[in-house]
């Protein structure tokens with residue numbers, strides 16, 4: 001289990017046992033938002049009696065089948081543990097099976113929105129409407145209940161979508177209350193927490209003193225060396241280090257990879273100097289990045305090269321910075337940063353996070369890395385940043401990925417990926433039933449479905465001439481397309497439909513020209529959308545597609561989100577979208593498409 005925060009008395013803790021589901025961190029995140037500390041535990045080593053102040057247990061989802069003899073099991077007896085237990089998805093089935101119910105295996109998996117009828121007499125749903133809209137994900141299902149159990153939720157396709165064993169305070173849900181698509185999911189989790197603890201005692205800003213102390217004691221007499229990306233996490237880590245050991249012992253380095261946004265590296269330095277931070281260094285390493293990424297197309301290969309170069313650059317700089325032998329590398333890694341690199345050995349690799357590449361893993365094993373924020377989530381880091389006195393404007397900046405624009409330039413060797421004729425027909429039928437038109441684009445991007453990585457096509461959707469555009473229809477069509485067409489994992493909306501049929505694949509690699517062109521469009525989009533409070537983040541993506549005039553097609557991805565682990569597309573007012581599209585086209589863009597995919601099944605970034 002992850003270390004508890006360094007407070008005198010351990011906070012009441014909800015253990016989230018991780019069976020490899022992609023939403024494990026999201027569950028833990030929601031619990032903290034609801035005011036209780038949560039920590040993720042591995043199924044094989046979780047020991048309830050060794051967890052200080054354990055208040056409840058949540059069993060996560062996971063990609064395996066409970067029926068499979070080798071699938072992960074519970075390391076404890078749920079009937080004897082003495083705290084409430086909530087099983088979700090795989091955890092729901094595992095709990096039912098362990099307590100004596102029957103789970104039946106299915107070959108097909110289903111994902112998506114579902115209506116369930118809930119038993120409002122259950123403490124999990126008390127005071128809520130009987131019918132609930134939920135995010136369902138299931139292959140296997142619970143066929144019969146454990147002794148003493150009763151059904152508390154069912155849907156048209158699933159007789160037991162939820163159960164409870166009241167005498168044991170055990171609950172199971174086949175759907176995901178932690179995903180924002182489950183409208184009242186937070187309320188369900190809140191009801192569960194009420195059974196676990198009579199008071200809520202987790203406040204991230206309260207951790208400031210304990211954290212400073214932790215950094216000070218880990219640092220000992222070492223110098224602290226921090227890589228400053230300019231993002232919120234490294235900024236807060238820097239402020240923490242300085243408060244812990246004083247500015248003279250903290251050295252920071254900003255590596256300009258060539259994939260920053262326009263003027264960003266200079267702005268980062270100016271901001272930090274403005275805050276009075278000393279010992280700031282900057283290195284322009286862009287040429288090495290452009291050289292090594294010259295003809296790389298595959299997204300994970302790009303990430304690995306970027307991670308390796310980062311460490312190479314770092315090693316080259318170390319002698320120049322004369323740090324001597326006694327120093328620790330400080331990273332602004334936050335709690336979920338590892339999840340999509342495979343949070344545990346059971347989770348599928350969606351993408352390799354830049355501060356979890358092999359070289360950094362080696363340093364971690366050798367005890368040479370300090371990650372003071374590794375138990376915190378993004379908005380907790382923001383709360384800490386404010387508690388440390390950092391200006392709100394910097395603390396609330398939009399997140400920007402470590403590998404920068406490199407993952408927002410989709411590369412291609414010019415070959416056109418094959419698009420299935422049957423899937424194209426299916427898309428046309430789905431679009432027709434929503435009063436829309438659509439086609440599958442000949443590019444691929446990373447997404448996530450259930451607990452697995454996808455690398456599939458976007459569908460482009462548009463309204464036929466004379467139809468009034470309407471976001472509800474766009475959303476319904478986008479969800480159906482991604483759920484029903486196996487080769488589609490995202491949808492984009494075209495405001496000017498006449499061009500969408502003519503896009504052609506062109507050669508695109510990570511070179512200065514592609515970066516500069518994207519920087520230009522990115523700065524126009526940020527000017528328009530950063531001031532909009534609902535917009536959590538707005539990636540701009542360069543596709544290896546040209547319109548018939550030979551100009552590059554871009555996607556904008558403004559999302560609303562609480563924590564980037566789930567997200568919805570921002571319903572941009574159409575006149576604003578039209579105006580922004582016109583501005584970008586005057587600046588050389590061939591087209592501007594609006595990503596209308598929720599996460600899941602899309603991710604926020606394209607790559």
Ligand code: XMP
Nearest residue numbers: 353354399400401402403537564603604605
């Ligand atoms: P996805 O694309 O997984 O992104 O939905 C979730 C959030 O994480 C950011 N992101 C990264 N941040 N290094 C980072 O520091 C990375 O390698 C990385 N990849 C994605 C992304 O911008 C979004 O806020």
